[in-house]
Amino acid sequence: MELVENVVCPFCGTLCDDIICKVENNEIVGTINACRIGHSKFVHTEGAMRWKKPMIRQGDEFVETTYDDAIEKAAQVLANAKRPLMYGWSCTDCEAQGVGVDLAEKTGAVIDNTASVCHGPSVLALQDVGYPICTFGEAKNRADVVVYWGCNPMHAHPRHLSRNVFSRGFFRERGRADRTLIVVDPRKSDSSKLADIHLQLDFDKDYELLDAIRAVVHGKDILYDEVAGISREEIYEVAEALKNAQFGILFFGMGITHSRGKHRNIDTAICLVQELNEFSKWNLIPMRGHYNVTGFNQVCTWESGYPYCVDFSTGEPRYNPGETGSNDLLQNKETDAMMVIASDPGAHFPQRSLERMAEIPVIAIEPHRTPTTEMADIIIPPAIVGMEAEGSAYRMEGVPIRMRKVVESDLLSDKEILEKLRARVVELKAAQAK
Ligand code: SF4
Structure with a gap:
């Protein structure tokens, strides 16, 4: 058994950075110093609750597909939407969040994170x-x-x-x-x-x-x-x-x-x-909840000037919580496609928002089976940051911390998925402009 030291816990905003992971056959089998919640996240990366392949909905069934196919279909949804919404971002690294803000700008989307329903x-x-x-x-x-x-x-x-x-x-x-x-x-x-x-x-x-x-x-x-x-x-x-x-x-x-x-x-x-x-x-x-909800507000502010609820539909960043928040857009039926990443609105949003999510195409970039993936049309599973991929995150009071990779994974990271998606959306948008 190998002991990997100085691991950062990717669960809550306390971002404990003294975790020791016990690794056996490329699997985390135990932890030292983590609390019960953090320990549970570390040791449950495998099993029935994990998506390991991209999925496309066909009727009531999910059918396995490739990353290229899932990303192509997701890019088509985003490029063809009039006002896409990109929500979540709080359980991934700052590097992915940076690509996400750029993708939102290039798509003319509204980008929002879980702060809109917490802090x-x-x-x-x-x-x-x-x-x-x-x-x-x-x-x-x-x-x-x-x-x-x-x-x-x-x-x-x-x-x-x-x-x-x-x-x-x-x-x-x-x-x-x-x-x-x-x-x-x-x-x-x-x-x-x-x-x-x-x-x-x-x-x-x-x-x-x-x-x-x-x-x-x-x-x-x-x-x-x-x-x-x-x-x-x-x-x-x-x-x-x-x-x-x-x-x-x-x-x-x-x-x-x-x-x-x-x-x-x-x-x-x-x-x-x-x-x-x-x-x-x-x-x-x-007391910030998700481990990198603070990071998104930092990244979004330095990229767009605003921390969340940013609307790029006019080509300029516009910020008006109460109008450009995810629940406002969903409940007023002002969004016609949604990409959810690193969060679970299916479990936390009010019913009227979920009713709108059920009417529009939903893309979920998510490693686990959640109420959101049950509603999704396209599921793209990433490697989990802090365990299977490295990246940066901000602790709740704004201290940036580098997160380690503990085990190897065949899955693409959130950042890699978003980069591929961005490249394809740019191509589709350029073709539409001709
Ligand atoms: S869940 Fe929060 S408090 Fe518990 S180990 Fe992880 S970061 Fe620390």
Whole structure:
């Protein structure tokens, strides 16, 4: 058995880079350091849930085909569509994402990623009011007050707490004992059980609570007995803890980006963090889900000027979330073909969006059997980045990390598939222009 060290886990945005893979006969059979979710991804690359050959739908059946044939048919769909949508991009590398943005431009498509249904409001908010952010390293070495707001890392990012709260840091030699942990969540969760203070606020009242804390931080009194289900005394206590931190960090998740107020919640959370910097050093980091959702927003911004929901149909990049988002286009029937890559909208989009997906041609570039591939007309399976192909990804706070290849694969990488697709779409478009 071979041990491959310094492997990066291609599952969640924590992007743990200390994984050791046990490899036997070119197959990953075990891991060291990965959490249960990460371990599961590493050891389930084979089996019935994996697509190993390109497939074309014929009636209710999928028929095996070649890469060349599947790419030709996919190129025909994209070149003949009036307004194709290219969605996903969060479980692949930055190199593939770069080719994807170029393909979208050459096709006159709308390109969007999973941020449009998760941390899109965070992206809008940081464009409004800025982004006081730091790295995991700073949090680990310096943070003495850690807040998790609207997230449950024990389940969604299982090693996040061990890396940022329990770990010993340069100025936090006793690890957890040197930190105050505050969890803000309307539910009791496995993360809130670990907290020193659990603010169990009312559902959909994040904005009100943030505003009340901001008021107290500024020396104002609260006139009511409670705000958002939290007593006045608790709000005073928390505001005092935040002000007295030597170094504070606010991690926030979809419990706040998708409760009432959406990006206005994040606006006010960012303002709170900015105001706390009058008293101490504070930063915030979004709890990004897919391992390279952050990477797509970086790549798309440096290529087009915008982070997601980018519409190239006029020849220029245009950005208007609410109009150019994937669900807006699907539900308004404004797209006539869809390419899904590295994500599973079939499992997560609302029914009206899925109804539109069932009406139009769908291309899925996806290694596994998913609800999306069940709806697809063309399935093109790639090698999995971080295991069967190397590539770059951005950790949730924006640190780029190089991902290793652990085993060999006969499959093309996402980047190679997209390059072939782009070359053929360009030929077809040139022929159409004559
Ligand atoms: S916390 Fe996330 S990145 Fe780290 S091992 Fe678990 S799934 Fe992988």
